[in-house]
Structure formats: structure tokens, C-alpha cells
Amino acid sequence: MEKPSTQTPRPEEITPGKPARTQPGADTGAQQPAGTTALAALAGVVAAAVVLSATELVGAFFTARATPVIALGSTFIDFTPSWMKDFAIATFGTNDKLALFVGMAVTIVLLACVLGVVAYRKWVLGVAGVLLMGAVIVASVVTRAGVKPLDAIPSLSGTAAGLIALRFLVTRLRRSQPWPGPDSDLATPDPDRPATSRRAFFAASGVTAAASVIAATGGRLLSAARSNVAQARDALQLPMPAKPAPRVPAGVQSGAPGVTPWLTPNNDFYRIDTALSVPEINVQDWELRVHGMVEREVRLTFQDLVDAKLIESHVALTCVSNPVGGNLAGNAKWLGMPIRDVLQMAGPQDGADMVLSTSIDGFSASTPLEVLQDDRDAMLAIGMNGEALPLEHGYPVRMVVPGLYGFVSATKWVVDLEVTRFADSKAYWTQRGWSERGPIKTMARVEVPKSFAKVPAGRVAIGGTAWAQTRGITKVEVQIDNGPWTAAVLSDEASLITWRQWSFDWEATPGPHYIKARATDGTGEVQTDRRADPVPDGASGWQSMMVTVE
Ligand SMILES: Nc1nc2c(c(=O)[nH]1)N[C@H]1C(S)=C(S)[C@@H](COP(=O)(O)O)O[C@H]1N2
Ligand SMILES: [Mo]
Numbered sequence: 001m002e003k004p005s006t007q008t009p010r011p012e013e014i015t016p017g018k019p020a021r022t023q024p025g026a027d028t029g030a031q032q033p034a035g036t037t038a039l040a041a042l043a044g045v046v047a048a049a050v051v052l053s054a055t056e057l058v059g060a061f062f063t064a065r066a067t068p069v070i071a072l073g074s075t076f077i078d079f080t081p082s083w084m085k086d087f088a089i090a091t092f093g094t095n096d097k098l099a100l101f102v103g104m105a106v107t108i109v110l111l112a113c114v115l116g117v118v119a120y121r122k123w124v125l126g127v128a129g130v131l132l133m134g135a136v137i138v139a140s141v142v143t144r145a146g147v148k149p150l151d152a153i154p155s156l157s158g159t160a161a162g163l164i165a166l167r168f169l170v171t172r173l174r175r176s177q178p179w180p181g182p183d184s185d186l187a188t189p190d191p192d193r194p195a196t197s198r199r200a201f202f203a204a205s206g207v208t209a210a211a212s213v214i215a216a217t218g219g220r221l222l223s224a225a226r227s228n229v230a231q232a233r234d235a236l237q238l239p240m241p242a243k244p245a246p247r248v249p250a251g252v253q254s255g256a257p258g259v260t261p262w263l264t265p266n267n268d269f270y271r272i273d274t275a276l277s278v279p280e281i282n283v284q285d286w287e288l289r290v291h292g293m294v295e296r297e298v299r300l301t302f303q304d305l306v307d308a309k310l311i312e313s314h315v316a317l318t319c320v321s322n323p324v325g326g327n328l329a330g331n332a333k334w335l336g337m338p339i340r341d342v343l344q345m346a347g348p349q350d351g352a353d354m355v356l357s358t359s360i361d362g363f364s365a366s367t368p369l370e371v372l373q374d375d376r377d378a379m380l381a382i383g384m385n386g387e388a389l390p391l392e393h394g395y396p397v398r399m400v401v402p403g404l405y406g407f408v409s410a411t412k413w414v415v416d417l418e419v420t421r422f423a424d425s426k427a428y429w430t431q432r433g434w435s436e437r438g439p440i441k442t443m444a445r446v447e448v449p450k451s452f453a454k455v456p457a458g459r460v461a462i463g464g465t466a467w468a469q470t471r472g473i474t475k476v477e478v479q480i481d482n483g484p485w486t487a488a489v490l491s492d493e494a495s496l497i498t499w500r501q502w503s504f505d506w507e508a509t510p511g512p513h514y515i516k517a518r519a520t521d522g523t524g525e526v527q528t529d530r531r532a533d534p535v536p537d538g539a540s541g542w543q544s545m546m547v548t549v550e
Contacts, residue, residue: 010328019299036177037117039201040241043169046205046212047130048281052211054220055158060226064277065361066151067145068137068158071278073100074361075140082433082535089321089534091486093328094270107542120170130166134159145362146279159198165208203291209345229280233395236239236283236388238335241312248314249492254501256463258448262491262501263314264330264535266385271392271404272319272328274428279413286396287382288342292356292418295347302396308337313402316467316499319404325445325543329467331498334400337382339372339417342380348419355424356399356418357399357411365411366427366436367419368400368417376402376470376497381412395440402497405438405538435537442468442527444502444519444543451545457510460549462488463503468521472496475520478504481513488517496522508549516544 051066065074065241077100080088092099119126120383123182137155141147141299176198207400233510253263283302312335319328331440343355347368355372358364372378378401382389394412400411407429419423422436430436449455466473472493488504506515518527531541 016499040120041113044112047166048112049212051158051162053216054161057215060222071141242309243311245312251492254463256503258460259463270332293349293352304378314498334381336379336381358416359413408438444517460508464520467499472522473500474504
């Protein structure tokens with residue numbers, strides 16, 4: 001809609017000898033060559049790149065969690081309501097972090113365009129906008145767990161550099177105009193200084209953008225060179241366990257070709273956490289504090305763990321966000337110190353019923369005290385499948401608690417155990433609408449054939465994995481269409497705290513067919529058919545899929 005009133009300069013704006021100003025909201029295109037707004041937006045985007053790259057460069061000397069993208073993203077994650085976390089994981093799975101980065105990139109580019117245009121039209125407003133965003137960045141940086149006030153320095157330097165770049169580019173752009181632009185506070189026409197061309201603006205933008213690419217790359221290389229945690233991890237020699245893992249029976253793998261390996265290689269192990277940048281902890285710096293309702297506060301070093309009586313066992317971890325049939329579960333051989341022994345050193349007091357474990361980056365989990373003391377051998381793990389923990393899986397120390405979903409037990413990069421009561425503290429996800437306790441629900445997963453697969457008629461191998469950690473799997477049944485539930489062949493059972501595979505030979509006749517599966521656990525309980533979403537304490541229901549037989 002045309003708003004004629006904004007086209008008419010108000011009397012007080014007409015100064016003799018100066019061209020009439022247009023209102024900030026009015027289209028300045030009448031006086032300017034087309035595309036100026038786009039160029040102003042470009043200036044904003046280049047300035048934003050300068051903010052980020054300058055921060056990256058200076059940030060190489062500070063913690064990675066203090067860089068704006070990581071801090072803003074982490075703050076965003078912390079404010080994510082449970083339905084959105086659930087949606088993100090359901091939609092993007094373990095690519096949820098990538099999706100967040102793409103979303104942030106789009107937001108940053110849009111904001112930068114707006115800021116560029118605003119700064120071009122009214123420089124003071126542009127400055128105010130940049131400072132406001134700088135303040136938001138600094139606030140989100142300094143409120144991160146384990147971040148010191150001095151860690152605001154990279155963001156402050158980045159904001160300053162961005163402001164300088166924006167000023168530089170906006171000035172070039174205004175000088176390239178036939179007249180000084182809607183606001184002449186920056187570039188008054190100066191007879192001695194001829195207007196620069198648009199080409200000059202593009203050159204300035206190009207040089208600035210190139211400088212920021214160099215700064216960002218330099219920052220990356222510098223922080224990689226300064227961090228030797230990955231190399232230290234590769235060089236770490238794991239001690240031998242006092243109690244080795246029980247031998248794994250030969251027949252644990254499903255007979256159906258294509259079923260996931262019984263033992264999940266570290267590289268294929270699902271990864272779920274709130275950490276946008278993986279914490280890098282030197283073993284010399286790692287310390288675990290055990291405190292709260294205890295007789296004596298205990299502090300453990302990594303060497304204390306290495307010197308302790310370690311145990312080894314195969315445990316399947318499962319994420320509470322795993323949908324029915326999903327792949328947020330993995331099975332590994334873990335090496336660690338029983339948490340029971342750690343708690344015994346501290347001596348929990350009467351009345352305590354929970355241990356709140358906290359990671360170096362502020363995630364926390366509430367685990368029932370008795371679960372950490374019983375014979376399921378919950379551990380402070382330092383090894384995964386014969387190697388030191390991978391950085392993404394909690395190096396140097398994480399918790400592994402058989403039978404509980406990860407969000408209430410499997411704290412990675414763990415540095416603090418507080419013996420307390422469920423009535424007194426709430427864990428990270430409990431504060432965000434998830435349950436305070438999370439025993440793993442019995443689940444049978446169909447892995448072959450794939451949902452909506454086309455398979456040839458005749459004998460078809462159906463197969464998959466089932467789990468009910470600490471209770472074990474005693475039966476898996478398959479139903480074709482509305483036929484009878486028929487027992488599948490169970491592969492060998494290694495223990496009650498890992499998972500169990502199965503297979504089922506099916507004489508497939510042409511046409512569309514539905515396959516369902518359900519498991520029975522060691523207590524005799526059949527997996528419930530009641531459908532539940534992952535929020536608040538894990539998905540339930542029978543997996544059902546369609547295949548076409550040709
Ligand atoms: N520090 C930290 N530990 C964490 C989390 C986290 O966000 N931060 N997520 C938990 C959740 S929800 C799960 S399912 C497991 C996943 O462990 P993995 O990534 O090694 O598979 O880690 C748990 N430990
Ligand atoms: Mo999880």
C-alpha cells in the first residue's frame with residue numbers, strides 16, 4: 001500500500017541548501033540507483049562474517065564454548081522445550097545439531113541483512129542494533145557452564161571488528177551514491193572527495209570478506225594446534241580390568257542378513273547430547289567431586305580411576321527420544337570403575353535417594369542411588385570397545401548405568417556427583433518437562449526388511465534387535481497381517497544388560513503385507529501395545545511396517 005503521507009517531507013525536515021530527507025521507512029529508490037538496499041544488506045552480511053571470524057580468531061585462545069555460534073546455539077538448546085527437542089530428534093535424528101546450525105545460519109544472514117539496511121539508512125540505529133546483538137552474544141557466552149567472564153573477550157572483540165567493518169562498507173556504499181543518501185550523517189558531499197563507484201564498494205566488500213575467511217581459517221588452525229586432547233586420547237593406554245567382561249557367546253548375531261552388528265563400533269554409535277562443541281578435557285585436569293549427603297567429600301583423579309579395580313561389561317545404551325523402531329541405541333564393551341565403590345568411599349547418608357551427576361558443560365542427570373549401588377555394575381567408564389572413550393562419547397570419563405535411558409544416567413564428560421534426594425534437585429531434562437526417572441522400556445525392533453521395501457516372493461528373512469536391559473529378552477514374536485503371533489528365533493543371550501537379536505523366516509506371498517513385532521522380557525511381561533510418544537519417559541507400542549512382495 002502506498003502511504004502518500006510518508007512521501008511528503010515534513011516541513012521541519014526541509015533545510016535550505018540540503019536535499020529534502022525522506023522518511024526512514026519510505027522507499028529511497030527514487031533518489032538512488034536500484035539495488036542499493038541489496039548492497040546495504042550485503043554490507044550487513046559481510047560485517048556479520050567479520051564478527052564471527054574475528055571472534056573465532058581471538059577465541060582460539062579461549063574455550064570453544066565461548067564462541068558466539070556455540071554459545072548462542074547452546075543457549076537456544078537450553079531453552080528448547082521438550083516437544084521441540086523431541087521434534088528435532090524425530091525429524092533430524094542424530095543430525096539435529098546440523099539442523100540447528102543451518103537454522104542459525106539462516107537467522108544470522110537475515111538479521112545481518114536487516115542490520116546492513118538499517119545502518120545504511122540511519123547509522124546510529126545500525127550501531128544500536130550491532131551493540132544489542134553483541135550484548136545478546138556476550139550474555140549467552142558468560143552464562144554457559146564452565147565459562148569465565150574473561151571468555152567474553154572474543155565476542156567483544158568480534159563485535160568491535162564487525163562495527164568497524166560495517167562503518168567502512170556503509171561509508172563506501174554511501175559515497176557510491178550520486179548524492180549522500182537519505183541520512184547525511186556519514187558522508188556529506190565533499191567536493192574534494194569524489195564519489196566512489198559501486199565497483200569500489202564491491203572491492204571493499206570482497207577484501208573484507210576474504211579477510212574474514214582468512215581470520216576464521218586461522219582461528220580454526222590455531223585452536224586445533226593449541227588443543228592436544230585428541231592426540232592425548234589416541235596415546236592413552238587403558239589399564240587391564242580386574243574383572244574382564246564375560247565371554248560373548250558365538251551366536252549373538254541375528255541369522256537374518258542385514259541386521260545391525262551385535263557390537264556397535266565406536267564410529268557408528270549414536271550420539272545424543274546438548275554439547276554443540278565437544279568438551280576437550282585433559283586427563284591431568286580431570287577431577288570428579290563426590291559430595292552432598294555424604295560422610296566425607298571425595299575427589300578422584302583420572303589416575304585414581306586407572307589404579308582402581310576396574311570392571312568390563314557389554315551394556316546397551318538407549319536414548320529416551322528413540323521412537324519405536326528407531327536407531328538411538330547402541331551396544332558397546334565398557335571399561336570402568338564401579339560407581340558403587342566410589343559411593344562407598346564417600347559414604348552416602350540416610351535419606352539420600354538420588355545422585356545428580358553433572359558434566360563439565362552443565363548437563364545433569366538424576367539417577368536413583370540404589371541403582372548405582374546394586375549389582376548391575378553401574379560404572380564410571382573410561383574405555384569403550386577397547387579404546388579410550390571417543391571425545392564425543394564423554395572422554396575422559398562418563399557414566400554407564402545398565403537399564404536406564406541415557407538422559408537420567410549416562411552423563412558424559414562427568415565431573416561432579418552430588419548425593420541428594422529427588423525431592424531436592426531436578427536434572428537437566430526433568431527441568432524441561434521430561435521424567436525424573438527413566439527405566440528402559442521393553443522394545444523389539446524390526447531391521448530387515450526395511451519399511452516399504454519391495455521383496456521377492458518366497459522365503460524372506462525378517463530380523464532385528466530387542467532390548468529390556470536388566471530384565472533380558474525371553475521371547476520375540478512376529479505377526480504377519482492379522483495372523484497369529486509366532487515366536488521368532490532368538491540369538492544367543494550375552495547378558496541381561498545388553499540387547500538380544502532375533503530372526504524369523506517368512507514364506508512371503510505376493511501383495512502388500514504388514515509385519516509387526518513384540519518382545520517379552522525376563523519378568524514375563526509382554527511389550528505393551530499402548531502407543532506413547534518419547535516425552536516424558538520413552539516411546540512405547542509395537543512396531544508395524546508395510547512391505548510389498550512381488
Ligand atoms: N554431558 C552430557 N552427557 C549426556 C548427554 C548430554 O546432553 N550431555 N545426553 C545423554 C543422553 S540423552 C543420552 S541418550 C546419552 C547418549 O550417549 P552417547 O552419545 O554416547 O550415545 O548420553 C547422555 N549423556
Ligand atoms: Mo537420550
